[in-house]
Amino acid sequence: MDKTCAVADITNAIESGMTLGIGGWGGRRKPMAVIRELLKTDVQDLTVISYGGPDVGMLAAAGKIAKLVFGFVSMDLVPLEAHFRAARQAGAFEVMELDEGMLQLGLKAAASRLPFLPTRVGFGSDVLTANPEIKTITSPYPDGETLVAMPALPIDVAICHVNEADALGNSRICGPDPFFDEWLCRAANQAFLSAEALVDTDTFNDPLTALQMPIERSLVRGVAAAPWGAHPTSCGPKYGMDVEHLRAYSAAAKGGWTDYLERYVLGKDLSAYLAEVGGPEAVGALPLPVF
Amino acid sequence: MSAYTLAELCICCAAEAFRGDGEALATSIGLVPRLGAGLAKLTFEPGLMITDGEAYLVREPVPVGPRGDYRPKIEGLMTYERVFDLIYKGKRHAMVTPVQVDRFGQMNISIIGDYERPKTALLGVRGYPGNTISNANSMFLPQHTKRAFVTGEVDMVGGIGYNPARWPNGHKPEHLDLRRIVTNLAVMDFQGPSHAIRVISLNPGVTFDEVQDNTGFELATAPGLSTTPAPTDEQLKLIRERLDPHDLRAGAIPGNPPGERSS
Numbered sequence: 001m002d003k004t005c006a007v008a009d010i011t012n013a014i015e016s017g018m019t020l021g022i023g024g025w026g027g028r029r030k031p032m033a034v035i036r037e038l039l040k041t042d043v044q045d046l047t048v049i050s051y052g053g054p055d056v057g058m059l060a061a062a063g064k065i066a067k068l069v070f071g072f073v074s075m076d077l078v079p080l081e082a083h084f085r086a087a088r089q090a091g092a093f094e095v096m097e098l099d100e101g102m103l104q105l106g107l108k109a110a111a112s113r114l115p116f117l118p119t120r121v122g123f124g125s126d127v128l129t130a131n132p133e134i135k136t137i138t139s140p141y142p143d144g145e146t147l148v149a150m151p152a153l154p155i156d157v158a159i160c161h162v163n164e165a166d167a168l169g170n171s172r173i174c175g176p177d178p179f180f181d182e183w184l185c186r187a188a189n190q191a192f193l194s195a196e197a198l199v200d201t202d203t204f205n206d207p208l209t210a211l212q213m214p215i216e217r218s219l220v221r222g223v224a225a226a227p228w229g230a231h232p233t234s235c236g237p238k239y240g241m242d243v244e245h246l247r248a249y250s251a252a253a254k255g256g257w258t259d260y261l262e263r264y265v266l267g268k269d270l271s272a273y274l275a276e277v278g279g280p281e282a283v284g285a286l287p288l289p290v291f
Numbered sequence: 292m293s294a295y296t297l298a299e300l301c302i303c304c305a306a307e308a309f310r311g312d313g314e315a316l317a318t319s320i321g322l323v324p325r326l327g328a329g330l331a332k333l334t335f336e337p338g339l340m341i342t343d344g345e346a347y348l349v350r351e352p353v354p355v356g357p358r359g360d361y362r363p364k365i366e367g368l369m370t371y372e373r374v375f376d377l378i379y380k381g382k383r384h385a386m387v388t389p390v391q392v393d394r395f396g397q398m399n400i401s402i403i404g405d406y407e408r409p410k411t412a413l414l415g416v417r418g419y420p421g422n423t424i425s426n427a428n429s430m431f432l433p434q435h436t437k438r439a440f441v442t443g444e445v446d447m448v449g450g451i452g453y454n455p456a457r458w459p460n461g462h463k464p465e466h467l468d469l470r471r472i473v474t475n476l477a478v479m480d481f482q483g484p485s486h487a488i489r490v491i492s493l494n495p496g497v498t499f500d501e502v503q504d505n506t507g508f509e510l511a512t513a514p515g516l517s518t519t520p521a522p523t524d525e526q527l528k529l530i531r532e533r534l535d536p537h538d539l540r541a542g543a544i545p546g547n548p549p550g551e552r553s554s
Contacts, residue, residue: 122420
């Protein structure tokens, strides 16, 4: 069994109209190499599910999002995502704005092949008024409580960036927080991983290492080597956020998007991109963020 | 007593919001709430669970800003997924920094203006709906204005409040528990008639009329409305030397005004 593939093979699996789940969180461990590859394609009308950062901003700037399912879009140290904001303010896509916990329940429902999971979250808020498709249900037990039935959020393709992966699809996340990557993968028909390094399976032969492996390999269709592939987001403990790059990218929301695409994306493979942002030495020297 | 800044006063008020919380997880979003939770833990609430702001529980507050040789003193793990698992259990007090608040205590960080075509898109509701229906919540607002404390309802209700019209079947959600609002002008709570927002202390040199004039709805007052107590020397020392050695708090309130307005 060999699941290794190229980054472009991952984007070949993503078709117009699909629901795309994107791992990472805000400005942290986003599969940006895959996102940049996706920007080169004519894929459009995506439903995007993400704990959003510049992944959402770039896909929004490129006009590829038909519907965004989200709890927030932020780049952490650059708190507001300018490209997301511009598109949201222009009404460029439909939104399903959810409490982060509801989003997680929707993923867990899909992962469990259930139609919904019950919760109290949403009551009293405009999440329910803005999303009238979210229904309520009455507890069948003596409490009789009315609950929100958070619908499943099934995904066609999930993409996540990890520190290490092997050819079987085993993977390791070395940063302190795996975020919700495993739930995005479990909610998906197929998941693809980009990895800082492709390693031998023996690398994982250690009890403590195994605790950093939340994604089951049976979920994974393909793994692609993409060293420094989360840049400009962070990939702890290897490298931090490129705040300067994120600020320049933000500024490009005011008429500079085409220039950004030409400089960093179009016609650039990962090594050409890396050269444009200072090379592996510069990315490797980015300090880990403190919060 | 030493001179102090308004930010330092607000940090002490933020700390006070956590009094009585025992072993709750103190989630503090924004610098002043973060320093407040740290100050509470170092003084009167040593049992609080706090994090490094990323993924680890720590046994003492991590100084904000560049850490130099300091390493967080980890006592456990608190990943985002685990935070959400704990929220529903309720042993948590979140102190957040909303952009808009209304008379019900409903909070907004999502959009300003029309929902479909907002004038300003901000972050999104984040965890506000789940936080507010599950556990205690307090707020810090650095600029107490009618733009922040709006007339009518906030533009997108993320954090829920004491608004029966929005409650399921008209019943107050059992765990809804709004505690304190700390601003540059005053400290408030929700203990007015029918949970109305009530001024409990005025920051030095501020009058009730000034607070009311900068609020888009009618405020109640606490019996014996007092002046917000000045930070103690011990509190100032902890803030300046341990919690915020780089004086990031100087940027917390525009102009970094002194705590004693008249001085």
